[in-house]
Amino acid sequence: MRTFLDCIPCFYRQALEASRLAGLTETTQKQLILELSQNIEMFLSDTAPPEVARMVYDIINKHANTQDIYQKVKKQCNEFALTLYPELKKRIKEADNSLLLAAELAIAGNIIDYGAKNSLDIDDEVNNILNESSELFQIANKKIFDFVAFQNKTHQAKSILYLADNAGEVVFDKLLIETIKQVNNKVDIYYAVKAKPIINDALIEDAMQCGIDQFAAVLSSGSSLSGTILPYCTQEFLDLFYKADMVISKGQGNFEGLHDAARDIFFLFIAKCPIIANMVQGKIGNMLLFYKPTK
Amino acid sequence: MRTFLDCIPCFYRQALEASRLAGLTETTQKQLILELSQNIEMFLSDTAPPEVARMVYDIINKHANTQDIYQKVKKQCNEFALTLYPELKKRIKEADNSLLLAAELAIAGNIIDYGAKNSLDIDDEVNNILNESSELFQIANKKIFDFVAFQNKTHQAKSILYLADNAGEVVFDKLLIETIKQVNNKVDIYYAVKAKPIINDALIEDAMQCGIDQFAAVLSSGSSLSGTILPYCTQEFLDLFYKADMVISKGQGNFEGLHDAARDIFFLFIAKCPIIANMVQGKIGNMLLFYKPTK
Numbered sequence: 087m088r089t090f091l092d093c094i095p096c097f098y099r100q101a102l103e104a105s106r107l108a109g110l111t112e113t114t115q116k117q118l119i120l121e122l123s124q125n126i127e128m129f130l131s132d133t134a135p136p137e138v139a140r141m142v143y144d145i146i147n148k149h150a151n152t153q154d155i156y157q158k159v160k161k162q163c164n165e166f167a168l169t170l171y172p173e174l175k176k177r178i179k180e181a182d183n184s185l186l187l188a189a190e191l192a193i194a195g196n197i198i199d200y201g202a203k204n205s206l207d208i209d210d211e212v213n214n215i216l217n218e219s220s221e222l223f224q225i226a227n228k229k230i231f232d233f234v235a236f237q238n239k240t241h242q243a244k245s246i247l248y249l250a251d252n253a254g255e256v257v258f259d260k261l262l263i264e265t266i267k268q269v270n271n272k273v274d275i276y277y278a279v280k281a282k283p284i285i286n287d288a289l290i291e292d293a294m295q296c297g298i299d300q301f302a303a304v305l306s307s308g309s310s311l312s313g314t315i316l317p318y319c320t321q322e323f324l325d326l327f328y329k330a331d332m333v334i335s336k337g338q339g340n341f342e343g344l345h346d347a348a349r350d351i352f353f354l355f356i357a358k359c360p361i362i363a364n365m366v367q368g369k370i371g372n373m374l375l376f377y378k379p380t381k
Numbered sequence: 382m383r384t385f386l387d388c389i390p391c392f393y394r395q396a397l398e399a400s401r402l403a404g405l406t407e408t409t410q411k412q413l414i415l416e417l418s419q420n421i422e423m424f425l426s427d428t429a430p431p432e433v434a435r436m437v438y439d440i441i442n443k444h445a446n447t448q449d450i451y452q453k454v455k456k457q458c459n460e461f462a463l464t465l466y467p468e469l470k471k472r473i474k475e476a477d478n479s480l481l482l483a484a485e486l487a488i489a490g491n492i493i494d495y496g497a498k499n500s501l502d503i504d505d506e507v508n509n510i511l512n513e514s515s516e517l518f519q520i521a522n523k524k525i526f527d528f529v530a531f532q533n534k535t536h537q538a539k540s541i542l543y544l545a546d547n548a549g550e551v552v553f554d555k556l557l558i559e560t561i562k563q564v565n566n567k568v569d570i571y572y573a574v575k576a577k578p579i580i581n582d583a584l585i586e587d588a589m590q591c592g593i594d595q596f597a598a599v600l601s602s603g604s605s606l607s608g609t610i611l612p613y614c615t616q617e618f619l620d621l622f623y624k625a626d627m628v629i630s631k632g633q634g635n636f637e638g639l640h641d642a643a644r645d646i647f648f649l650f651i652a653k654c655p656i657i658a659n660m661v662q663g664k665i666g667n668m669l670l671f672y673k674p675t676k
Binding site for chain 2: 094096098099102112115119120123124
């Protein structure tokens with residue numbers, strides 16, 4: 087998808103929040119805002135939101151003199167999510183439908199998103215979601231929570247490409263991947279992360295810190311955008327993307343990049359902006375398991 | 382107060398919403414966004430938010446080829462609020478403390494704000510607030526709801542200057558002014574509106590449509606900003622402002638312009654942005670009766 091006019095205020099908000107996290111002075115924050123303003127025309131020139139985000143964070147990184155302002159935050163998110171792991175694994179094991187709960191938790195883990203919300207209260211938010219009833223999940227609405235199709239496909243697939251979103255969230259992905267392996271012990275799973283730091287998106291080091299390599303082959307997509315946009319990806323990734331029996335895509339950024347890709351995809355994410363929510367006929371805050379068939 | 386960096390994303394959002402209300406095409410909306418971007422440096426040059434809002438809405442008006450994109454909306458808001466008037470008047474009459482309920486309703490009426498929220502569901506929002514318990518009002522917190530000081534002053538004042546905020550809200554102001562007149566029949570009340578159209582701020586015609594002239598002398602402040610900034614006001618207004626025994630100021634825009642003025646003021650408004658909420662040590666959504674003493 088292209089960048090909408092409504093994305094512009096959101097990018098300014100993200101830039102301010104990120105620049106404060108990076109400890110930039112108010113004078114530098116102002117320079118940053120002015121620099122963004124000079125680039126608005128380029129942002130609106132047929133670019134996708136993850137491409138604009140890349141440009142915005144490159145400007146922030148330049149001012150902060152770093153390649154990764156979220157490095158510490160990502161490590162902390164991984165550590166926090168790992169503390170939840172034993173309890174969540176127990177809950178999944180004891181659930182009536184382990185795959186359903188594991189999928190729900192993987193979607194809930196998508197709350198750990200520093201692009202949409204720069205909160206230091208991630209632990210509170212995750213705990214709130216985990217303590218909510220499954221009303222948050224629109225299970226009754228097959229259009230935006232197509233668990234039946236998801237269940238069928240996970241049982242049959244011989245290969246699954248799983249597209250990661252954020253650090254910390256990786257632990258929730260690990261739980262889903264483990265559960266898929268239990269219902270289908272013949273499946274090969276590939277877990278694709280970003281190539282270079284962008285917001286709090288997971289990198290190889292996050293996948294390793296969370297131990298997802300115990301259950302899946304970890305690879306980089308080659309892209310350093312906050313969403314998967316195919317022309318930025320490696321040939322190895324593209325081969326997997328088109329040949330895998332099933333693609334599971336986490337997060338809004340990947341949806342932005344892949345919602346019109348030439349293959350079927352299961353998008354698991356929380357709708358965080360009105361434009362995306364509208365595209366799937368859902369609402370902000372909806373926990374989505376959205377199936378996009380091959381066109 | 383000066384314009385904060387955080388105000389920038391908010392102005393872009395307002396500009397987009399207002400330009401859609403004005404029926405501008407997407408191409409024109411894009412031109413508008415680019416024009417705003419070229420002016421960001423000026424916006425951040427020691428100007429107050431109401432001054433920036435004036436510049437933003439001047440740009441929108443130019444593209445929409447009108448002086449008042451909210452003309453129809455304002456008329457509708459007045460009409461809607463007038464339909465509530467008999468029921469609200471009855472409730473105030475029957476209340477244990479009529480002045481308290483009238484003050485609460487005057488604050489609740491501040492929800493009718495097209496700068497902060499461009500909602501077509503104003504009637505729903507007002508009804509929601511009216512049906513809520515008084516928990517929304519932080520009466521227990523004297524710091525942000527100083528009703529005792531307000532009550533004492535309304536009983537003693539010989540002259541009150543009441544600064545209007547939005548169309549529609551005027552009907553709620555009328556109820557409060559009527560009630561003040563009942564507890565203090567010797568007071569002269571002056572109701573000051575904006576001089577020219579800005580967002581959905583009340584003008585003389587709105588005061589007249591709502592019939593507030595039955596209980597107060599209506600005047601223009603001389604300012605066409607969305608908040609009262611004294612250097613933009615007429616001498617007549619300034620004389621009243623400094624000589625009145627009591628000043629009641631409605632809305633966030635007036636707070637932005639007057640929170641450090643050289644006299645005591647009662648600010649009645651709903652906190653609609655994190656910066657303002659923070660300034661009074663409250664939260665977004667708080668119903669505020671905030672007393673600022675003379676420094």
